[in-house]
Amino acid sequence: MIRVQPEIFDTGQEIKRLTADRTDIGAVVSFTGLVRDFNDGSDVTSLTLEHYPGMTERELEKIEKEANSRWDLQASLVVHRFGTMALGEPIVLVITASAHREQAFEAASFLMDWLKTKAPFWKQEENASGARDWVKERKSDIEAAKRWKG
Amino acid sequence: MRILYFAWLKTKLGITEETVACSAEIYDVDSLVAWIKTRGPQFQEAFIDMDVVRIAVNQEYVVTNVPLKNGDEVAFFPPVTGG
Numbered sequence: 083m084i085r086v087q088p089e090i091f092d093t094g095q096e097i098k099r100l101t102a103d104r105t106d107i108g109a110v111v112s113f114t115g116l117v118r119d120f121n122d123g124s125d126v127t128s129l130t131l132e133h134y135p136g137m138t139e140r141e142l143e144k145i146e147k148e149a150n151s152r153w154d155l156q157a158s159l160v161v162h163r164f165g166t167m168a169l170g171e172p173i174v175l176v177i178t179a180s181a182h183r184e185q186a187f188e189a190a191s192f193l194m195d196w197l198k199t200k201a202p203f204w205k206q207e208e209n210a211s212g213a214r215d216w217v218k219e220r221k222s223d224i225e226a227a228k229r230w231k232g
Numbered sequence: 233m234r235i236l237y238f239a240w241l242k243t244k245l246g247i248t249e250e251t252v253a254c255s256a257e258i259y260d261v262d263s264l265v266a267w268i269k270t271r272g273p274q275f276q277e278a279f280i281d282m283d284v285v286r287i288a289v290n291q292e293y294v295v296t297n298v299p300l301k302n303g304d305e306v307a308f309f310p311p312v313t314g315g
Contacts, residue, residue, distance in 0.1 A: 115315055131314065132239055134307060137291035162314060174315050194315060202288070202307075203314025204239035216240045219311035 083158070084142040086133065088165040093175055100157050100177055107156045109183040111190040115174040117167050121217065126207045130166045130214075131173065134202035138162070145196045153189040155180050160193060162203065192230050199227040233302055235264075238309035241285070244278045254302050261287060262297045264306065284310060 093114045101107055117129045142160050149158060157179040167173060176193045180186040205217035236249045252258060258267050269279050279285060287294050288307040300306065 133314070134236070134238055134288070134291070134309065137288055137307070140291055198315035199312065201314045202238070202286075202309060202312050204310060205313045206239075216243075216310065217313045219313055223315075 084139060084146055084160045084162075086135075086138050086142065086162050086164065088163060090163070090171060091161050091175060093172065093177075096159060096161065096175060097177060100159055100179060104156065104179075106181065107179040108181045109186040110177065110179045111183070111186040112175065112177045113190050113194055114172050115194075117169050117171050117173060119169050121207055124207075124215075125209050126169070127210055128166055128168055128208045129173070130206045130208070131164045132204045132206065133162075133164045137202050141201045142197065145193060145200060148196070149178070149189045149193050152192065153178075153180065153185045155185065155189055158189065158193070160197065162197070162201065164203065195223070195227045195230060198223045233264075233300060234305045236305065236307040236309075238307065240310055241278055241308050245274055254300060258300070260297050260299045261289065261294060261306070264300060279308075286311060 093112055097110055097112055101110060119126050142162065146158055146160055149155065155178055159175070159177040161175040163173055176190050178186040178189040178193065206214050207217055208214050233252050233254060234249060235252050237245055237247055242248055252264070258264050265279055269276050286309050289298055289300065290305050
């Protein structure tokens with residue numbers, strides 16, 4: 083399942099909800115991305131995410147479908163927020179559930195790597211002086227996504 | 233056609249979206265970009281380096297020139313930085 087929302091989420095609650103009444107899940111892996119106070123050496127005071135409504139959901143659905151076709155998952159969830167977020171707040175959540183941990187770990191890694199290079203979100207950071215800067219794409223993210231080609 | 237701009241393209245151009253009609257001059261992605269660039273220095277500047285502009289037609293990425301028709305939704309945006 084995928085969700086795109088401005089509201090904050092709780093990773094623990096999301097895991098509980100995903101695994102409720104399930105006895106076929108032996109492994110749950112989650113990744114939560116948080117707003118941190120630095121980026122490329124500059125102080126960050128808040129983060130604003132813009133996205134392309136419609137295309138965002140389509141891309142996330144495609145990425146999730148791809149993960150489920152490559153790995154044997156019992157359940158998966160991707161939650162991505164948009165709007166303005168304070169330091170320490172969660173931005174993105176990926177949960178993968180499988181019978182065995184390896185499938186869940188790999189699928190979660192893949193979901194994050196592909197999401198970062200395909201889902202149409204753009205980050206804008208605000209610093210202490212009130213200046214706002216669009217975040218540039220990272221070469222390391224592009225390289226990480228290449229691992230999963232094929 | 234509905235033309236959408238996101239992130240720094242939107243900021244630079246001061247436009248979120250606009251409607252453009254297909255014509256003898258505007259009939260595919262390349263001709264649309266060429267026409268957009270004629271509209272003023274800020275347009276010329278925003279579209280000068282197409283390596284940093286991503287294009288979606290009807291919410292699907294396109295990496296080659298594709299024909300356009302009235303009713304299409306064309307979006308221009310920078311490389312994505314979510315996650």
